[in-house]
Amino acid sequence: MINEEMKEFMLNDSVERFIKYVQVETTSDENSSSNPSTKEQLELGKILVQELESLGLKEVELDEFGYVYATLPASEGYENVEPIGLIAHMDTSPAVSGKNVKPIVHKNYDGGTITFRKDPELTLSKEDSKELEEYVGLDIITASGDTLLGADDKAGVAEIMTALSTWQKYPSLKHGEIKICFTPDEEVGRGTEKINKEKLPKYCYTFDGGEMGELEIECFDAWSVKLTFIGLSVHPGYAKNKMINAVDVACRFFSQIPEYETPERTEKREGFYHLHNLSGNAEIAEGKMIIRDFDVEKNEKRIDYIKSLISAYKKRYPGLKIELEYKHSYENMKVYLEPHKHIVDHAEKAIERAGLEVKYTAIRGGTDGARLSAQGIPTPNIFAGGLLFHSRKEYIPTLAIQKAVEVIIYLAEEWSKKPN
Ligand SMILES: [Zn+2]
Structure with missing residues (x-):
């Protein structure tokens, strides 16, 4: 004692x-x-x-x-x-x-x-x-x-x-x-x-x-995600129906991430997406995110959502390439x-x-x-x-x-x- x-x-x-x-x-x-x-x-x-x-x-x-x-x-x-x-x-x-x-x-x-x-x-x-x-x-x-x-x-x-x-x-x-x-x-x-x-x-x-x-x-169950958007740069004066502006598409893409599932809108046991880096130009753009939750299934759903956005964007912008890399950082x-x-x-x-x-x-x-x-x-x-x-x-x-x-x-x- x-x-x-x-x-x-x-x-x-x-x-x-x-x-x-x-x-x-x-x-x-x-x-x-x-x-x-x-x-x-x-x-x-x-x-x-x-x-x-x-x-x-x-x-x-x-x-x-x-x-x-x-x-x-x-x-x-x-x-x-x-x-x-x-x-x-x-x-x-x-x-x-x-x-x-x-x-x-x-x-x-x-x-x-x-x-x-x-x-x-x-x-x-x-x-x-x-x-x-x-x-x-x-x-x-x-x-x-x-x-x-x-x-x-x-x-x-x-x-x-x-x-x-x-x-x-x-x-x-x-x-x-x-x-x-x-x-x-x-x-x-x-x-x-x-x-x-x-x-x-x-x-x-x-x-x-x-x-x-x-x-x-x-x-947290933690993932890191990297998205690379590969577009097509053309002289802006003659770009109609030709240019695929990678950085512009990337901005639209990330605006589809649920706004209420971000670090600044979540607490306690709620998970989130966090876009922490975005850079690029008309030809190529790159966005880096982390994804966090206490349940691995919920994070897997977030990855699935990103994948479905990718296929939608590829249809919307023919010729656009989007490369996705993701990895499980810790459990x-x-x-x-x-x-x-x-x-x-x-x-x-x-x-x-x-x-x-x-x-x-x-x-x-x-x-x-x-x-x-x-x-x-x-x-x-x-x-x-x-x-x-x-x-x-x-x-x-x-x-x-x-x-x-x-x-x-x-x-x-x-x-x-x-x-x-
Ligand atoms: Zn400490």
Whole structure:
């Protein structure tokens, strides 16, 4: 059982680590092709390696691609418990500066509007994030107004580190073997690109994003689509009945995509088409789309609709060629988690034991966990506690950091109860 003294230790230790980690710049770069995408991420990796070694972990390593791996051996008598992996990402989103982050702890939040030292115009209130209502009386951490905070996902990193330090300080808390992996470049979609699956156990959890209590076992089913329109360019003065204006046809074509099925018109479990690039001239034009939904069948219907539009347009503009390329980018991870129900059950139980209500949410995007799940390592996501990510208003209540640590401790206990 976790007692009050342990909780206080968890809170102090995790907040201290969090404040330290967010001050290390780890912005990833979508335009870089190196691994990791930015050298700065290695600096946090080096700090974590030192800390993991001082906590007595084994096989501690920062590899050439910027991944940190470590192993915590099982408590005595718990060697037969199925090992689990705990994963968090070290990088922060390139959408907002992560340089010189100056975290501020707002003690005893009074429910009012929070202001920022470095930008007097910027405010944070319940209008921005209704969850703030639940955090009155708690300590809240923000950045200073000129950067993001980086709770996504340094909160996850700090929570895992504090769980390790809690196990070291309180050996009465038992656990099986725990594998740690901190990844670079999650925010640029490359967090598992160079991951060494040999160093991961059969089952993992990511601790990333999300308010207290969140458990994510679903993500989008995702497709990318490219359409190439090949027309016929003719001198515009003499083009009657001859020219097939590829870019003009492409504009008409994409206007047939249902307007109410776009990112700006959908939420929750609704899917969409998203035309994100259109270019061309009379001779040739190209449009790129992504298609997203939680149900693969609904996405397949969208592809069928595009195919039917293509045949209609070919009839309407004789001589026009339309080439269609599409590919399945990633699948809803639910498909991979369903056969291993106990992974989700243990997470649910651990969240409840930490005194929180479990909030199942479906991720309107992909995650490293989703990619790992597809690669044979089922990996649901558990909250790290932050809100308003990728923004200068990003914040986290310190209680959420402590609660996530409790969840990790209980999670290990749940796995120990039911060895497979
Ligand atoms: Zn994240």
